[in-house]
Amino acid sequence: MKKLLFLFFLSTFSLVGQEVDLSYYLPQNVTYNKSIPTPKSVIDHEVGEWHVTHDKLAEYMKVLAAASDRISIEKRGKTFEGRELYLLTITSPENHKNIESIRKKHIDATNDATIDVSNDPIVVYQGFSIHGNEASGSNAALAVAYYLAAAENIDAILDNTIILFDPSFNPDGLQRFSYWANTNKSKNINPDPNDREYKEVWPGGRTNHYQFDMNRDWLPVQLPESRARIASFHKWLPNILTDHHEMGSNSSFFFQPGIPSRTNPLTPQMNQDLTKEIGTYHAKAFDKIGSMYYSEESYDDFYYGKGSTFPDINGSIGILFEQGSSRGHAQETVNGVLTFPFTIRNQFTAALSTLEAAKNMRTKILKYQQDFYKESRNTGSSKAIVFGDEKDAAKTYHLAEILKTHQVKIHEVKSDFTENGKTFKKGYSYVVPMNQKNQRLVKAMFDVRTTFKDSLFYDISAWTFNHAFDVDYAENVSLAKAGKEITDLKLNAGTISSKSNYGYLMPWNEFYTPKALNAILQKDLRAKVSMNNFKNDGNSYDYGTIFIPVQNQVLDADEMYKFLEKTALESHVKIVGVSTGLNDGIDLGSNSFKAITKPKVAMLVGDGIAGNDSGEIWHLFDQRFDMRLTRIDMSYFTRVDLNKYTHIIVPSSRIGKDAIEKLKAWTQNGGVLVGYKNTAKWLASNKIMKLEFESPKRENIEGITFENKSLKSGAQVIGGAIFEANLDRSHPINFGYKDNKLAFFRNSTMFIKADKDSYNNPIQYTSNPLLSGYISKENAKVIKNTVPFKVQRFGRGRAIVFTDNTNFRAFWFGTNKLLMNTIFFGDKM
Structure with missing residues (x-):
């Protein structure tokens, strides 16, 4: 079918320096209830004049809800920075009176396909700016909410629609970005892309507090913002969910469907058909205001962790909107000067065209959701x-x-x-x-x-x-x-078996053992790690078991028992009190039990450091294991005394020669340097590690047209797939793993050759490693038997590198312990 494409030149881009009032966004020939406060009356500036801060956005939504009988508002939780996560329910006053019975019937209809839904309202979830620096969405939310509260003669929409209105998916990121854009705004707006206004400082406003891309967390739900909106989603099971984003400044406006061949096969075809029909309403609305747009290009519906795709596997229709971004208040583009108000108007237009489509397609979409769940029950x-x-x-x-x-x-x-x-x-x-x-x-x-x-x-x-x-x-x-x-899911409580006057053993298998060990070491208690398997009192213990002797400690036997009891409980681990050091295998006094040094860990952050990767590491230390992590910014790194740190983590990075030389000297002096991804390249080039890299052979590309050249090169990217590796469980990097194989996530094409000595390859990909996901034939030939991990001595220290992120998006729990093993046992590798 012919792609939706419109190529008018946008005279509306040329609004630089001109004042824009609310009427610029609103439909013509509509009257408004004067008792409803406008955004300006509450936030003290016109929509689009400044970037709205989250506190002002939230305040306006609360004022609007108090003024309008069409709107109710609820708090659903808080972000990591303590900002409220608000959701507005917008519908007719009559629907509000019966809102719970409407919700219940809507859910019941997904459980019983015989329920007549022809007269029921459709449920539309409208969400804005999950990426905080894609701010036109949340700024448009001001105008959309006002319109829905104040516009007269829109009963057909309000009577037939329950609108779940999420004005800011990402309050922390929005606040960070609005501060940047506003503090760098000139009175005479400068659209030069080189102006500081359009160049955010690291890590930018895209992410939340811990630098997570929250539009990848709809399925894993590891973040408080995600858990709040997913609870709302499942409470209502909306029929349509819209997700308002921005893209590069030289682009126009995108709406789904995306590229058809990249739709997940588990998504029903009818979902895509309905998405395309909804798209005709967007096209009509954009034609009316003369805005360029496109569809069925660039984006896909494959990964179910995105806001536009997660609904598709839940009987709903997810729709992505991407608006070319001004990134500040106005910016020069290939299409002329793109202003912030113009981007807001496009987002506003798409929000209203969605509601128009929902109204007109209501019965069809409600029935589709019923059929989706009916088929699910029948095919289970x-x-x-x-x-x-x-x-x-x-x-x-x-x-x-x-x-x-x-x-x-x-x-x-x-x-x-x-x-x-x-x-x-x-x-x-x-x-x-x-x-x-x-x-x-x-x-x-x-x-x-x-x-x-x-x-x-x-x-x-x-x-x-x-x-x-x-x-x-x-x-x-x-x-x-x-x-x-299970109706009330609970995590097993930690326990300690008994009080001991000799010592305690803690197996290293449980996920939260690093939290427990850190608490023990921070209490200045001595602890040792077993380098071998053994048995004590008939119980088997694996490599990596932690031994805490009772004698010669800062706590006496009674105090130690009470402290370890509390630690076990809080960390959900099992600690065993033992009465003898005589084992089957190595005894507890053996030199095969190595003393563990209390770690003091730093990580490089700032310009040149991958923000997502560093944020995920920070989150792991801070939220999961209650461990302090000193984040040293690259802007002052060369002035920091590193001697107090036992470990320095370098996420995927591009850093200068002076910083590398400083790290080199620190590592030679006994530090443990832990690098990720392309860190391997400069570790090798600066002779900190001896690494050999494998590369795929370039195959004949005859027959590839200029048009398809980028598709050929793009096919060599590993965007994110899962591979199997063999483990040497006797090596400290693998302590705590019970099996000889482990699944690794990777999204890089860096392949390190294995060492000729097998004991130097404690983690090595199998000869046929692909478990799930896409890899090209060329890369598949190369990855087999390579290694995703290397450790080498460097002077008195250790240099350690991973080719990929072991903490991916906070839900890759399976490889989290590898990083912790480098922290507690890195000097023993």
Whole structure:
């Protein structure tokens, strides 16, 4: 079908220096209720004159809700920085009187396809600016909310629609960006792209507090902002969800559908058909105001962790809007000067065209949602899946927590059983019946896919959750294995077996053992790590078991017991009091128990450092393990005395020679340097590590046209796939892992050759490593038997490198412990 494309030159771009009032955004020939406050009357500036700060945006929404019987407002939680997460419900006053019965019937209709929905309102979730520096969305929310509250003669929309209105998906990022744009605004607006206004300082306003891209967290739901909106989503199951973004300044306006060949195969075709029909309403609205737009290009509907795609696997229709960004108040582009008010007007227009489409397509879309869930129930299996880790209850719990957040029914294991050679232990495993309403979502979460229609992806091509969490997993399990359904999911409490006058042992398998060990060391207690397996009192202990002797400590035996009891409880780990140091294997007094140094860890941040990667590491230390992490900005790094730090982490980076020389000297003097991704290149080029890299051979590209040249090169990108590696569990980097294989996420094409001595390859990809996701034939030939990790002595210190992020998007729990092993045991590698 012909692509929607409109190429008028935009005279409206030339608004630089001109004052724009509210009428610029609003439809013509509409009257407004004068008792409803305008945005300017509350925030003290016109929409688009300044970038609205989140506090002003929130204040206007509260004032609007108080003034209008069309609007109610609720608090759903707070961001990491303590900002409220508001949701407005906008509909007719009559609907508000019956809102809970409307919601209940709407949900009931997804459970019973015989319920007549022809007279029911459609539910539309409108969300703005999940990337804080894509600010035209949240600024447009001011005008959209005013219109819906004050416009007269819009009863047809309000009577037939429940609008869930989320004015700011990302309050912390929006606040950060608005501060930047406003503090750098000139009275005489300068549209030169080189002006400081358009060059945010690191890390920019795109992300939330911990520098996460929140538009990748709809499925993993690891962040408070995500959990709030996902709770609202499942409470209502909206029929349409819109997600307002920005893109490069030289672009126009994009609306979905995206590239058809890049739609996830689990998404029904009818979803895309309806999306395309909705697109005709956007086209009509943009034609009317003379704005350029395009569709069916650039973007896709593959990864279900995005706002435009997550709804598609939940019976809804997700729609992405991308507006060319002014990034400040006005900027020169290939299309002329792009002003902030113009970008806001386009977002406003798309918001209203969505509501027009919802009104006119209401019955059709409501019926589609009913059919989606009817088919889900009819195609569900009578079997179940089971996942777990017999030595790590916490990691397994957090996977179950995601499922529960998405209202997936899970059951405890009735009793311990073995399936496919794996033990699924009660309290450490969960059963998920596949004859339930959300079984399509479950399939999407555990999907394994290695063949694709298209070789290009806007985001990752694999996210298989059992691999992400490194849990044992089995499909087609009998429901007879399921115990009672879990309605109140709780993490197992930590315990200490008994008081000891000799010492305590803590296995290193549980996810939160780093938190416990850090608490022990910060208390100035001595602790040692076992370099071998052993048995004590008939119990088996793996490599990496922590031994805390009682004698010669800063606490006496009674104080130590009380402290360790509290630590075990807070960290959800098991600590065992022992009465003897005589073991089967190495004894507790053996030199094979190595003393652990209390770590003091720093990480480089700032210009040249990957913001997402560094933020994910910061989040891991701060939120998961309660460990202090000193973040040293590159702007003053060369002036910092590094001698107080035992470890320095360098995320993917581009740093200067002076900084490299400083790190080199510090490492030679005994420090542990931990690098990620392209850090490997400068570690090798500066002779800190001896690394050899593999590269794919360039294949013949005859027959490739100029038009398709970028597609050929793009197909060589590993946008995000999962690969299997063999582990040498005796090596300290692998302490705490119970299996000899581990799934790694990678989104780079950096391949390091294995060492000729196998003991120097404690982690090595298998000869056929692809578990899930896309990799080109050329890269597939190269990756086999390469290594994603290397450690080498450098002077008195250690240099350690990972080719990929072990903490990806906070949900790759399975490889989190690798970084912690470098922190506590790096000097023993």
